[in-house]
Amino acid sequence: MANISKELFDIQKNIEKIAADYGLDFFETVFEMVTYKQMNQIAAYGGFPIRYPHWRFGMEYESLSKGYEYGLSKIYELVINNDPCYAYLLEGNSLVDQKLVMAHVYGHCDFFKNNKWFANTDRKMMDTMANHAVRVRRFIDRYGIEEVENFIDTCLSIENLIDRHALDHFNLKSYKNEGDEPSAEKDILRFLIDHAPIEDWKKDILHIIRTESYYFAPQGMTKIMNEGWASYWHSKMMTQDICNDSEIVQFADVHSGTMAMNPHGFNPYKIGIELFRDIENRWNKGRFGREWSQCENLQEKANWDLNLGQGRDKIFQVRRDYNDVGFIDEFLTEEFCVEHKMFVYKFNKKSNQFEVDTRDFKAIKSKLLFQIANFGQPIISVVDKNFGQKGELLLSHLFEGVELQPDYMRETMSKVYEIWRSPINIATVLDKEAKIVRYNGEEFEVLDFDKG
Numbered sequence: 001m002a003n004i005s006k007e008l009f010d011i012q013k014n015i016e017k018i019a020a021d022y023g024l025d026f027f028e029t030v031f032e033m034v035t036y037k038q039m040n041q042i043a044a045y046g047g048f049p050i051r052y053p054h055w056r057f058g059m060e061y062e063s064l065s066k067g068y069e070y071g072l073s074k075i076y077e078l079v080i081n082n083d084p085c086y087a088y089l090l091e092g093n094s095l096v097d098q099k100l101v102m103a104h105v106y107g108h109c110d111f112f113k114n115n116k117w118f119a120n121t122d123r124k125m126m127d128t129m130a131n132h133a134v135r136v137r138r139f140i141d142r143y144g145i146e147e148v149e150n151f152i153d154t155c156l157s158i159e160n161l162i163d164r165h166a167l168d169h170f171n172l173k174s175y176k177n178e179g180d181e182p183s184a185e186k187d188i189l190r191f192l193i194d195h196a197p198i199e200d201w202k203k204d205i206l207h208i209i210r211t212e213s214y215y216f217a218p219q220g221m222t223k224i225m226n227e228g229w230a231s232y233w234h235s236k237m238m239t240q241d242i243c244n245d246s247e248i249v250q251f252a253d254v255h256s257g258t259m260a261m262n263p264h265g266f267n268p269y270k271i272g273i274e275l276f277r278d279i280e281n282r283w284n285k286g287r288f289g290r291e292w293s294q295c296e297n298l299q300e301k302a303n304w305d306l307n308l309g310q311g312r313d314k315i316f317q318v319r320r321d322y323n324d325v326g327f328i329d330e331f332l333t334e335e336f337c338v339e340h341k342m343f344v345y346k347f348n349k350k351s352n353q354f355e356v357d358t359r360d361f362k363a364i365k366s367k368l369l370f371q372i373a374n375f376g377q378p379i380i381s382v383v384d385k386n387f388g389q390k391g392e393l394l395l396s397h398l399f400e401g402v403e404l405q406p407d408y409m410r411e412t413m414s415k416v417y418e419i420w421r422s423p424i425n426i427a428t429v430l431d432k433e434a435k436i437v438r439y440n441g442e443e444f445e446v447l448d449f450d451k452g
Helices: 006-021 036-044 055-069 095-114 125-143 145-157 164-168 188-195 200-221 223-242 248-259 268-285 289-294 298-302 311-321 324-331 334-339 361-376 406-420
Strands: 029-034 078-080 085-090 344-348 353-358 380-387 392-397 424-430 433-439 444-448
Touching: 006 029, 006 095, 006 223, 029 036, 029 095, 036 055, 036 078, 036 085, 078 095, 085 095, 095 223, 095 248, 095 311, 125 145, 125 200, 145 200, 145 406, 164 200, 188 200, 188 380, 188 406, 200 223, 223 248, 223 268, 223 311, 223 324, 248 268, 268 311, 268 324, 268 334, 311 324, 324 361, 334 361, 380 424, 392 406, 406 424, 406 433
Parallel strands: 029 085, 392 424
Antiparallel strands: 078 085, 344 353, 380 392, 424 433, 433 444
16 A cells, blocks of 8 residues: 655656656556665565565665665665556655656656566566565474575575576466476576475475576666666656756756766666667667668768657667667667767776776677676576486586686585585586586586596
């Protein structure tokens, strides 16, 4: 039940109508007013009011609380991909801040409902999270908190071993652990649920972790787009429809702080909003297609305007069909990188500062795509569950020019071993040579690939 004031409720209804008039299409959205302690608690739970009990949530809460108390950080908004969507307003914020948050939230809610990578996410996740909490508490009552938390620690250490790219074609039924699975080899959590020799309650916890990983995966895959889309719409609505003359400066101050770009960093809010604006401008002026790309006359390109007016339709189509990888790969241009000073930087020990390493567009784009593809994490899949005819597990690392970090590899293998309970092998590349790393529960050894 919403607990906001009549004034804020009326403002919400006004912003909701403005957003709908622009063509945004969202689930019913419920705003709740919370204290900063409640906001930190919900944020520590990943945006949900209820999660299963685990020490990491308490640690995250302490970190957020100290950041707020020392003035180092402040959470302005939280919104949950659910039907209805739930969003939280921070008690004590100014009225301009609350308006900004509401306008921003409607951008997110439209994105949740319409972007295809969210199409198969659980729209009743608040209920599902509450159900997960009940099941874990029952396991704690039966097996003890230390036993359960230790196993959750193990599962969380490998929660990234799912097949995120299955999200565009698999259905909710399969991702809820029933029926066909489109890519079981890359979905290592699903493989372990089906084949690992562990007790049923542990399989259930592994299933809970896997379900939540798939739920959160689209948010990670669309971070630039989602924040850019919400920022685009809060900026447009606040400046053109919501703010009065006395509010616009305060809005500009908060907005500019959110959009600030570190000279050698990357701000998804800034890049996202500017890319959407760039796409809208290009499609309004016809700056796309073969004729545009083949034009070598700089003066002609600078004045190019076919007055097509297709920009608004184009950004809605992009919002529907792309994730961050496709968004950057297709729409990031050299002109955009130059305008926003998106270069590759490196730290110079002599000058003790970051300096431009390259302005080469292909290198910049390649580096950015590598960072966001699969969250910048290695792609690992199951090759053989009876490797060497000894019941050992053989995993394969897709080598993309970067070797596995030794600590990450050892930690992952040891956690998978705890579940598989037999030696774990992983085929990878070390020092430019194909190798197999084997872990037998006590020590690691590196074998030549052909002798593995």
